[in-house]
Amino acid sequence: xxxxxxxxxxxxxxxxxxxxxxxxxxxxxxxxxxxxxxxxxxxxxxxxxxxxxxxxxxxxxxxxxxxxxxxxxxxxxxxxxxxxxxxxxxxxxxxxxxxxxxxxxxxxxxxxxxxxxxxxxxxxxxxxxxxxxxxxxxxxxxxxxxxxxxxxxxxxxxxxxxxxxxxxxxxxxxxxxxxxxxxxxxxxxxxxxxxxxxxxxxxxxxxxx
Ligand code: SF4
Numbered sequence: 001x002x003x004x005x006x007x008x009x010x011x012x013x014x015x016x017x018x019x020x021x022x023x024x025x026x027x028x029x030x031x032x033x034x035x036x037x038x039x040x041x042x043x044x045x046x047x048x049x050x051x052x053x054x055x056x057x058x059x060x061x062x063x064x065x066x067x068x069x070x071x072x073x074x075x076x077x078x079x080x081x082x083x084x085x086x087x088x089x090x091x092x093x094x095x096x097x098x099x100x101x102x103x104x105x106x107x108x109x110x111x112x113x114x115x116x117x118x119x120x121x122x123x124x125x126x127x128x129x130x131x132x133x134x135x136x137x138x139x140x141x142x143x144x145x146x147x148x149x150x151x152x153x154x155x156x157x158x159x160x161x162x163x164x165x166x167x168x169x170x171x172x173x174x175x176x177x178x179x180x181x182x183x184x185x186x187x188x189x190x191x192x193x194x195x196x197x198x199x200x201x202x203x204x205x206x207x208x209x
Contacts, residue, residue, distance in 0.1 A: 001051040003083040004043045006075060007182070010063045014171045014185040015139060016100040016123065017157050018068025021061070022184065025074035025084070030104040034131030036141075036187055040075035051083055055090060069097035069122075069157070078103050081114055088120035098122040098157050102141075104129055107148065122154035123147065135188045137166040 004026040012022035027043030028035075035041075058064060070091055077084050084101075091099050100123040103110060107126050110118060118124065127145045134143035139162075147162055149155050170191070173184040187195075196206050 001082060002048050003051045003054050003080060004047045005049055005054060006040050006047060009182060010067060012071060012184055014173050015071040015073065016069055021064055021067040021070045023070065023072045025077045025080060027079050028074055028076035029079055030076055032104060032129040035129060067097055069100060070095060071100045073102040076104055077101055078105055078110060078114060085117050088117055092120045098153055118150060122151040123149055123158065138168060138170060139166055141186055
């Protein structure tokens, strides 16, 4: 089996509780207007990995065990249901922390088609991204999206803390890996344009989609 992965990164501190490992799936057929991640839409050959090799990389990934949890985002993770199913089952048995998965599909649809995956994860943030719905909440692409706690572990970790954490507002994280600067998190409307403009003023030209 193959899996299309954009990147793995640790630490991630603005896509779920605590300090997390982030896994970005590559490929998204939904194509929401205003998506801030269009570079993750195409499941291009350069992102294809053998699933077993990917798991071996993950097992050897420094900090996987130390992470407070794993966040799986994209792209659209549920666009690769077999790989997502195997990955979430593997993580369930391998890590101590929570598994949080993002999706642009509606919960009703996911429940009908992917109940097995939902059983293996702790937290689901789902529903279509709607640009006009607002962008005040830290962990959601747009304010219409819902956070669902699907396990006892999720209730213990997130419980009533979601509102408190999310109303702190948007927060971007910058990580330099080799010569590549990663921007992690969900920017507010217009934030990226402002950032590119500011960097240009400082003489830095950014490559961006
Ligand atoms: S589901 Fe997510 S990655 Fe896909 S187009 Fe919508 S916002 Fe972008």
